[in-house]
Amino acid sequence: MQKRNTAQKKAIFSALSSRCDHPSATRLYEDLKEQYPNLSRATVYRVLNSAADEGEILRIHAGNEDHFDGTQNHCHIICTRCNHIFDATFPKDVIPALQEESGYEVTSKNVVFYGLCPDCQGNP
Secondary structure (H helix, E strand, O other), rough: OOOOOOOOHHHHHHHHOOOOOOOOOHHHHHHOOOOOOOHHHHHHHHHHHHHHHOOOOOOEOOOOOEEEEEEOOOEEEOOOOOOOOEEEEEOOOOHHHHHHOOOOOOOOOOEEEOOOOOHHHHHH
């Protein structure tokens, strides 16, 4: 089945790719609804979840919500207290070492670390 590339879908992907704050589907919908009054919350959820299922974008679970990231050339660190998601550079030598050790050809990655962000470390 061929996927439709609607104006709404393009708007959702464009909005997601221009951000670095890892929005939830609800946040993205709220930010788009004024510019696209016919856009439904269900459409935003469906487009984002379908794209995540297909590996086109990343779905990151933090707190009680899924957040989405349109770029994949980094890893994430999630604060276990405030759920802030931080983009971190993924060390380039890790993939070749994993491939050599396992014999696998790594074709994608989704790495998430957990800890306390600097703000939460200072506020017990």
